[in-house]
Amino acid sequence: MEFKVLATDGKARYGKLKGTHGETETPCFMPVGTLGAVKGVTWNEISEMGYSLVLSNVYHLYLRPGIEVIEKAGGLHRFVNWNGLILTDSGGFQVFSLGKLMKISEEGIYFKSHIDGSEHFFSPELVVELEEKMGVDIGMVLDECTPYPATYEYAKHSMERTVRWALRSIKARTTDKTAIFGIVQGGTYDDLRLKCVELLKGLPFEGFAIGGLSVGEPKEEMYRITKLVAPTLPEEKPRYLMGVGKPEDIIEAVEAGVDMFDCVIPTRNxxxxxxxxxxxxxxxxxxxxxxxxxxxxxxxxxxxxxxxTKAYLRHLYVSKEINSAILNTIHNLYFYNRLMKKMREAIKNGEFQEFKKEFFSKYLTF
Structure with missing residues (x-):
């Protein structure tokens, strides 16, 4: 994977990221295709909107259809017939939020499937193996998801385990075709976040993510941690804010120096x-x-x-027509891609603050 910052405006950055299956400009938003499909739209529509990087999820794909099916298909790109870039979340968050957590230990996570209750185990090494077998462009390491609220001792223990798992993930790599991102944890505690950055940034990751935000903490806390952490991450590597997706939140994070985003908000809404x-x-x-x-x-x-018209879109929704989800999803994803494109142009032109002011002068946040 290659990444270059081509322009800056304050801390906001414009760049290009190249992977095995193509390239994308940053800052960028990744539509969420958890199971190898973005709900409500086809892959062709995703491409026509201007997206070249999407997110899928190891936890879900591991359970269904299973790694054997994906391998037989020739990898995840061939299985879903997508020619762009794919980033996969490790599935750690899904284990906590969807599956029934049985036990978390130094070895990894023991959990039950949310589908049939079957028992499974994820280790840092297995997650890297699954991502490499799927042939994805970017894989996230397995981390321990720190809930909110969490005591200082809990957050410290969780952060330190995340770092140890990150080291094991690096040792487990067998190819450079799948880039691996480290994840910064530490809850809402400044010193833990900065300590995690110090422990991770010298490791040979191709990029870094800020995890454990948008999990119930006040918006002010999310902004504070993002503004604290993002500028301390290596300048020459992409920065990814995981799971944050409201337009106003993305703009604030781009201003802080974040390059990549994902969220189910546009499609679910x-x-x-x-x-x-x-x-x-x-x-x-x-x-x-x-x-x-x-x-x-x-x-x-x-x-x-x-x-x-709005009248027709309302009619489709109240009538429970499938076309309602399709047309609404097309619009929301197009809006997000257009928003990112406008920010990239503003950064290149040194006009990010003007863009931000104009956006919020019209956009009513809720």
Whole structure:
């Protein structure tokens, strides 16, 4: 993997990331294709929107369809027929949030499948092995997900174990075709976060992620930790803020020096009738749109906004039509990609603060 920072504006960075299966400009947003599919849209539509990097999940793919199926298909890219870049989350968060955690030890995580209750074990070494067998471009190491709130001692113990697992992950690598990112933990404790950075940044990772945020902490805490940690990570390597995806949060993190983002917010909200526009969020199921024949977002030129009115989109939603999820998802993902593109252009032109001011002058945050 190659990464270059090509322009800066304050701490905000514009760059390019190249992997085995292509390249992407940063800052970028990754649509979430947990099981090898982004809900509501096809791979062709994802590509046409301008995305070249998506996220999948080791935990889910390991359970279904299974690593054997993916290997027989020739790797994850061939299995799903995607020609762009793929990053896989290790699945550590999903073990805690979806699976039934049986035991966490120095060896790894023992858990039960959320599908059938079968028992499984993830070690740092196994996660690296699975990611390499899938042939993904970027794999995240297995880390211990620190909950919020957590005591100082718990967060310290969790952070130190995450570092030890990171070392084991590096030793487990057998190829450089799959880049590996380390993950910074430490809860909301400044000294633990900075200690984790010091312990990780000298290790041969191709990039670094800030984990353990957007897990229930106040927004002010998320911003504070992001602004604390991001500038301390190696300048020459990409910085990834895991699981953070509200537009206003992404803008604040880009300003702090973050390069990569992922979240289910645009796709999940689309299916639930919440749409992101240049003028704020629209609850399309509201009765006030029943006779509103204007486009969803007059500043958007996505397929949905070019062809359909708010009245029609509301009709589809309240009628439980499948096309509701499809059209809403197309719009939300297009909005996110357009937002990232605008930020990249602003950074290149030294106009990030002007962009931020203009965005928030129109966008109503909730």
């Amino acid at each position: 689309a299916r639930n009738g919440t749409l992101f526009t240049s003028r704020g969020k629209v609850n399309i199921k509201s009765a006030k749109y029943k006779n509103d024949f204007s486009p969803l977002d007059p500043e958007c030129d996505c397929y949905t906004c070019r062809n359909f």
